[in-house]
Amino acid sequence: MKNKVIFFLISSFFIFIFFIFYKGLNQSNLYQPKSKVKNVPQFSIITFYEQKEIHSKNIFNQNKYYLLNIWASWCMPCRDEHPMLLNLSNNFEIEIIGMNYKDNFKNAKKFLDELGNPYTKILVDKDGTRSIELGAIGVPESFLIYKNDIVRKFIGPLNIEMIKEIEKIIQ
Amino acid sequence: MIYSEIGYYSLVIGLTISLPIFFFSIKNFRDNKILDYKIINFSFIQLLLVLTSFLGLVLSFIYSDFSNETVFNNSHTTKPLFYKISGTWGNHEGSLLLWLLVLNLFIFFFLITSKNLWKNYRILTVLFHQLIIIGFFIFLLDSSNPFNYIFPVPKEGLGLNPILQDPALAIHPPVLYLGYVGSSIIFSSVLAATSLNYVSKIWALHIKKWVLISWVFLTLGILLGSIWAYYELGWGGFWFWDPVENISLMPWLALTTLFHCILVLEKRSTLTSWVIILSITTFTLSMCGTFLVRSGILNSVHTFANDPERGLFILTFLFILIFISLFVFFVFHKTDKKSLISFSLVSKETSILINNWFMMYFLSVVLIGTIYPIFLDVISSEKISVGPPFYHKLMIPFLVPFLIFMAIGPQLRWIKSRLRGKIYLITLFIISISASFFVVKNLSYNFLINTVLIGSALYLFFVTIRDFFSKEFKNISQNLSHFGFSLLILSILFNNLFSNEIITNLKVGERFNNEKFQIVFKNLEKSEEKNYVTFKGYFTILESGKEDNLVPELRVYNQPNIVTSEADIKTSLLNDKFITMNTVQNEEYFNIRYQVKPLMIWIWISVLLISFGGILSLFNRNRV
Amino acid sequence: MxxxxxxxxxxxxxxxxxxxxxxxxxxxxxxxxxxxxxxxxxxxxxxxxxxxxxxxxxxxxxxxxxxxxxxxxxxxxxxxxxxxxxxPKFRGNTYFLWLLPLLIFLFGGAIIFRKVIRIEK
Incomplete structure (x- = not known):
């Protein structure tokens, strides 16, 4: 009798484990970290062309949407998303701010001269620490910002669905 | 082409051989005669067929037959022959085939070495083992066929991941599998013995060999993996508490526990239930490891196949085996009266029980730390990481009493022992603690925990050394393994405490200075090898008047296109000098990491000593 | 003790x-x-x-x-x-993670204690 109870308990324990593993199998193990950064953090940063120091709270403070795009000339997917950014900046009421990630000036400038410049302002994140402040994990990465609030975050290159989503939010 | 065909069909025929084995086993089980030779013959045929199949795959790799999907995915014509061969088991399909081969090999050896044992027990072991073998056959043929055909035949393969192109890693999987699969024999045998109520002294004596064999292989397999991680991953660490490493550690812990426990069964015919549970656990953990690794459910540095369908198969198979063993245990196992015997407080039995207690605790820490994140993710979709701090916090405090018991335990006798006349145990304890205090204090690491840890490890060290010279005490294999363990803990502790490290960015021609070292980046040379281009950095390290030249490399492999960083290590008995270089994005600088790691080689030596102790006791018939 | x-x-x-x-x-x-x-x-x-x-x-x-x-x-x-x-932090979801191994340790200890002490009585 006692044995039967133990047998039953152990069996249900293993069935429970089986069930958990089974569910775990069907979950993707690609994980995008959940950032708790809701507002644009405070940091000062150098601008690309003027080489002037500027504070983050003065960049995104107007009553409109901003798209902060982290890019680098050495990053291949950045090249792919670039035309979409140009398109977005030409056709919509949005200010696209670039953040040049761990790049050198010459290459970055060449990149913009070649492919066009969708950015109204470019910031320079020479050592990558500002991206960490933002909770970014690499390039490319984009943040939709409204009045210093981060509305939406896009990890990896932007695609057509993401652009559509941005357009929808803006309108 | 032809080799793949041969391989595939011998695999199919191999599966059908299980039928006659089943038939003759069941027939033979009922009649009263000795073991039917047909069972052994058919087992041998099955072994030959799997071997043929395996050789077929090896030959496909050697001849770079890209009509075979496995070869196409994992090989390349420019790869050196040695890595073409090791590529056979460097992938999911091939490694499973190897697993099957070892399964067959072991049951065959089991059959020919167990002649003196009861016929029915042998037959039942074969039957249980056939269940595992059939499971693997079906798994191979169904969802992981190593002989899939691709048409049109590609001209070139995709190549083997360059970090796997390494001599230590080439032999690491086979050695580890011998360990894992060895536990399958223990599993089938314990199920057979339980069903027949045969868990006894004779059985313990017989199964102990198999436990030792798989334990030795598992130890060596883990060692090889660690050595590989040490120099190839370029981190300078050798154990990362990575899930995949944990998975090989868990069966090891279970096997070690089982081995100690079987000694009690052998000498005192008690603890049968515990031995049975441990044997089942060991194999379950090996299988569970295979499942976790092969299904891609874990987030680890070692990525393998990531295919939920395969994962589901292993998962189902694993749980079928678990339920079979639960069934066998609860239906057939009778707790005999001897289990009511209790042990005297001061005796070898009790100290082995204490060993079991701590080992099970360590095992539970590793197990829970490894699978808890999966559970949490499924139940509350919250992601957490469990890493070194968790394991260290939970294990290190328990290591201290563990080491002390490990020193005292072997000094005790079976049944009842006295502590009288063992004053040396206390003397040595005082000596070790003061020695350790001296070491730690002298070097301004004023941590009590380090004093206590080093002290207890030193204690084990001294006690085992004393035993080497003691006359009354002749269990050399146990002594050697315990001595090896104390050396291992000591080396790891000293290695952690006294490591030195410098991370800096340097250009060719530049130098780095601090009060202890001077690092000069003299030169960078490019040269072309068979399947990669290498950039060699020439460094000179000046340390207290001594000069060392080290040459780390950056390799750009062409197939697949991957950059690897090869460390250069100068090993001496005292310390390892370890240097790696890496590119820095968009700069002409290189990231240089230079480490001095004391007593590194002793970590490897001590693990070798531990396993050598195991080997010795295999050949020592009288005592263990 | x-x-x-x-x-x-x-x-x-x-x-x-x-x-x-x-x-x-x-x-x-x-x-x-x-x-x-x-x-x-x-x-x-x-x-x-x-x-x-x-x-x-x-x-x-x-x-x-x-x-x-x-x-x-x-x-x-x-x-x-x-x-x-x-x-991992010691809170809410991770109480089990930290405490389960310790509970297992105590449980194992209790079993051994019983096994060893029984005859002493």
Whole structure:
């Protein structure tokens, strides 16, 4: 009798484990970290062309949407998303701010001269620490910002669905 | 082409051989005669067929037959022959085939070495083992066929991941599998013995060999993996508490526990239930490891196949085996009266029980730390990481009493022992603690925990050394393994405490200075090898008047296109000098990491000593 | 009984923080306890990816700004979630993670205690 109870308990324990593993199998193990950064953090940063120091709270403070795009000339997917950014900046009421990630000036400038410049302002994140402040994990990465609030975050290159989503939010 | 065909069909025929084995086993089980030779013959045929199949795959790799999907995915014509061969088991399909081969090999050896044992027990072991073998056959043929055909035949393969192109890693999987699969024999045998109520002294004596064999292989397999991680991953660490490493550690812990426990069964015919549970656990953990690794459910540095369908198969198979063993245990196992015997407080039995207690605790820490994140993710979709701090916090405090018991335990006798006349145990304890205090204090690491840890490890060290010279005490294999363990803990502790490290960015021609070292980046040379281009950095390290030249490399492999960083290590008995270089994005600088790691080689030596102790006791018939 | 008291003290010590004077050692220690988010199971310390290099720099900066070890973990957990820390916090969902092994230890101890003591009576 006692044995039967133990047998039953152990069996249900293993069935429970089986069930958990089974569910775990069907979950993707690609994980995008959940950032708790809701507002644009405070940091000062150098601008690309003027080489002037500027504070983050003065960049995104107007009553409109901003798209902060982290890019680098050495990053291949950045090249792919670039035309979409140009398109977005030409056709919509949005200010696209670039953040040049761990790049050198010459290459970055060449990149913009070649492919066009969708950015109204470019910031320079020479050592990558500002991206960490933002909770970014690499390039490319984009943040939709409204009045210093981060509305939406896009990890990896932007695609057509993401652009559509941005357009929808803006309108 | 032809080799793949041969391989595939011998695999199919191999599966059908299980039928006659089943038939003759069941027939033979009922009649009263000795073991039917047909069972052994058919087992041998099955072994030959799997071997043929395996050789077929090896030959496909050697001849770079890209009509075979496995070869196409994992090989390349420019790869050196040695890595073409090791590529056979460097992938999911091939490694499973190897697993099957070892399964067959072991049951065959089991059959020919167990002649003196009861016929029915042998037959039942074969039957249980056939269940595992059939499971693997079906798994191979169904969802992981190593002989899939691709048409049109590609001209070139995709190549083997360059970090796997390494001599230590080439032999690491086979050695580890011998360990894992060895536990399958223990599993089938314990199920057979339980069903027949045969868990006894004779059985313990017989199964102990198999436990030792798989334990030795598992130890060596883990060692090889660690050595590989040490120099190839370029981190300078050798154990990362990575899930995949944990998975090989868990069966090891279970096997070690089982081995100690079987000694009690052998000498005192008690603890049968515990031995049975441990044997089942060991194999379950090996299988569970295979499942976790092969299904891609874990987030680890070692990525393998990531295919939920395969994962589901292993998962189902694993749980079928678990339920079979639960069934066998609860239906057939009778707790005999001897289990009511209790042990005297001061005796070898009790100290082995204490060993079991701590080992099970360590095992539970590793197990829970490894699978808890999966559970949490499924139940509350919250992601957490469990890493070194968790394991260290939970294990290190328990290591201290563990080491002390490990020193005292072997000094005790079976049944009842006295502590009288063992004053040396206390003397040595005082000596070790003061020695350790001296070491730690002298070097301004004023941590009590380090004093206590080093002290207890030193204690084990001294006690085992004393035993080497003691006359009354002749269990050399146990002594050697315990001595090896104390050396291992000591080396790891000293290695952690006294490591030195410098991370800096340097250009060719530049130098780095601090009060202890001077690092000069003299030169960078490019040269072309068979399947990669290498950039060699020439460094000179000046340390207290001594000069060392080290040459780390950056390799750009062409197939697949991957950059690897090869460390250069100068090993001496005292310390390892370890240097790696890496590119820095968009700069002409290189990231240089230079480490001095004391007593590194002793970590490897001590693990070798531990396993050598195991080997010795295999050949020592009288005592263990 | 003395053994248990001994264990308890040791355990407390392991969990308290030791002041390490050397900033560099501290930086490495923190980096070792953080997961490199874009790598496969490597720590920030072990990785040479761009992300890891930046995080190491951030740790260095924050240390020189005078933040403590705990504050730096907090900061990074806020930015990247619990996933980044190899040292799971003792709260809510992780009570089991930390306590289960200890419970198993106590349970095992009780069994052995019974086995050994029975005859002494």
């Amino acid at each position: 003395r053994i248990f008291r001994f264990l308890f003290v040791l355990f407390l010590m392991c969990n308290s923080n030791f002041a390490i004077a050397d900033d560099n050692k501290m930086q490495n220690k923190i980096a070792k306890n953080l997961r490199c988010l874009i790598c496969q199971g490597q720590s920030v310390y072990d990785s040479d990816s761009e992300f890891a290099i930046s995080v190491k720099l951030v740790i260095q900066n924050k240390l020189s700004e005078g933040l403590t070890e705990e504050q730096i973990y907090e900061l990074l957990i806020k930015k990247y979630g619990d996933w980044i820390s190899y040292n």
